[in-house]
Amino acid sequence: MNTSLKKMVLISLLSALGFLIMLIAFPIPLFPVFLTMDFSDLPALIGAIILGPGAGIAIEAIKNILHVLLTGSLTVVPVGEFANFAAGTIFILVTWGFYRRKRTALSLLFGMITATLTMTVIMAVINYYFIFPSYALFLGYSIDAMVGMSQSANRSIHSLLTLIVYGVMPFNLLKGAALTLIMIPVSARLKRFIDKRIAA
Amino acid sequence: MFNLVIGQYVPADSYIHRLDPRSKLISVFLFVIIVFLANNWVTNALMVLFCFLGIALSRLNVSFIYRGLRSVFIIVLITFLLNLFLSSGGTVLFSWGFLRVTSAGLLQSIFIAIRILVIIVVTTLLTLTTSPIEITDGMESLLNPLKKIKVPVHEFALMMSISLRFIPTLLEETEKIIKAQSARGSDFTSGSLKSRVKAIVPLLVPLFVGAFKRAEDLAMAMEARGYHGDFGRTKLHQLKWDWRDTLLLAAVLLLAVLLILARY
Numbered sequence: 356m357n358t359s360l361k362k363m364v365l366i367s368l369l370s371a372l373g374f375l376i377m378l379i380a381f382p383i384p385l386f387p388v389f390l391t392m393d394f395s396d397l398p399a400l401i402g403a404i405i406l407g408p409g410a411g412i413a414i415e416a417i418k419n420i421l422h423v424l425l426t427g428s429l430t431v432v433p434v435g436e437f438a439n440f441a442a443g444t445i446f447i448l449v450t451w452g453f454y455r456r457k458r459t460a461l462s463l464l465f466g467m468i469t470a471t472l473t474m475t476v477i478m479a480v481i482n483y484y485f486i487f488p489s490y491a492l493f494l495g496y497s498i499d500a501m502v503g504m505s506q507s508a509n510r511s512i513h514s515l516l517t518l519i520v521y522g523v524m525p526f527n528l529l530k531g532a533a534l535t536l537i538m539i540p541v542s543a544r545l546k547r548f549i550d551k552r553i554a555a
Numbered sequence: 556m557f558n559l560v561i562g563q564y565v566p567a568d569s570y571i572h573r574l575d576p577r578s579k580l581i582s583v584f585l586f587v588i589i590v591f592l593a594n595n596w597v598t599n600a601l602m603v604l605f606c607f608l609g610i611a612l613s614r615l616n617v618s619f620i621y622r623g624l625r626s627v628f629i630i631v632l633i634t635f636l637l638n639l640f641l642s643s644g645g646t647v648l649f650s651w652g653f654l655r656v657t658s659a660g661l662l663q664s665i666f667i668a669i670r671i672l673v674i675i676v677v678t679t680l681l682t683l684t685t686s687p688i689e690i691t692d693g694m695e696s697l698l699n700p701l702k703k704i705k706v707p708v709h710e711f712a713l714m715m716s717i718s719l720r721f722i723p724t725l726l727e728e729t730e731k732i733i734k735a736q737s738a739r740g741s742d743f744t745s746g747s748l749k750s751r752v753k754a755i756v757p758l759l760v761p762l763f764v765g766a767f768k769r770a771e772d773l774a775m776a777m778e779a780r781g782y783h784g785d786f787g788r789t790k791l792h793q794l795k796w797d798w799r800d801t802l803l804l805a806a807v808l809l810l811a812v813l814l815i816l817a818r819y
Binding site: 359360361363364365366367368369370371372374375376394397398401413417420421424425533536537540541544545548552 | 682687690710711713714715717718719721722725726729752755756759760762763764766767769770771773774777778782784
């Protein structure tokens with residue numbers, strides 16, 4: 356059987372699943388409303404485990420393009436989708452780096468913990484230099500206005516830097532931790548299915 | 556939980572519906588760039604006029620456009636108010652406590668609100684008059700030159716179409732699983748973050764298993780029907796570029812020229 360076709364179809368279905376999971380995003384208390392929690396990176400991670408990191412990144416890309424096409428980006432210009440793609444890609448690459456050598460639940464756990472930390476640091480930099488400035492540009496917000504908006508959720512935020520340190524960074528840590536907490540039991544229960552497909 | 560309507564396409568027969576998806580995609584892309592040229596009353600009026608012309612030509616009920624705008628209305632309003640109170644310059648029109656509205660601030664916030672609204676109207680118009688499959692086909696065709704540098708454009712477009720096709724199916728399956736789990740007493744919509752995270756695992760496992768099985772079946776079915784990749788493949792829906800599409804592009808370019816002339 357044609358393996359590249361099988362690979363493509365599996366990527367498509369996991370992307371559709373990722374898109375659906377992305378729809379159940381919800382804001383969490385104590386964080387600014389534009390940071391929403393979702394677990395849409397899970398299908399991409401499962402895809403990466405079965406088919407390698409390239410497939411995982413493709414799933415992240417398709418999922419975000421679908422989100423732009425079907426729900427219409429909240430901000431017109433898909434900055435949020437770009438941020439989701441960047442975070443997911445970093446997460447997958449780091450996790451894969453650990454998992455590639457030893458395919459066990461333990462290395463997956465270590466991989467995801469390291470991935471959470473790496474993603475948090477890199478996303479902080481990307482947010483500071485790229486994401487917040489582009490929101491400001493496209494929406495006509497000033498950065499101060501966004502800082503003010505976030506202040507209502509958390510009092511200690513008073514500049515872009517503190518917004519990232521108190522808002523974005525803990526948020527990404529929490530998101531990574533939640534992903535890990537879900538991924539470990541899910542991948543354990545899917546082990547039978549995953550192993551069969553890696554071998555095939 | 557899932558009261559969201561997926562995809563906004565409204566089938567109809569109008570000038571805009573009949574256009575080639577490629578010309579619509581290029582026009583929307585250009586329009587989103589052109590919008591930033593508008594900086595005074597005349598240029599903004601031109602943008603709004605262009606949008607109204609588009610809506611009229613699409614023969615869509617205005618309520619469809621309104622539905623697309625409704626979800627972003629709050630954002631536009633917040634942006635408007637933030638700009639209104641936070642930008643300075645010009646004469647002070649109104650002040651109350653720490654809130655101050657200046658003439659330049661008022662003008663700027665109106666222009667920014669118009670900018671956001673026209674972009675939303677134009678992109679909504681695209682998704683209302685073009686089915687997601689058409690958009691995917693159009694993108695594939697536009698990105699064709701990238702095949703020369705070994706970018707898997709065809710594969711990407713195929714994966715997009717398959718995903719689009721399976722979103723409703725998987726959505727139905729998700730609803731079924733949620734109902735089944737709810738009947739057994741699990742709760743997805745309330746509770747602490749921890750309990751929500753816990754509740755999501757028994758939802759995800761059957762979803763993944765279902766997706767794996769479907770993928771296998773579909774790959775087998777495609778193989779059996781002789782899918783053999785991009786080379787020598789024929790299409791059910793052929794894209795056709797005619798004078799209407801050229802006219803649309805000309806109109807967008809004319810708009811850009813007019814905006815540049817009327818800028819100052």
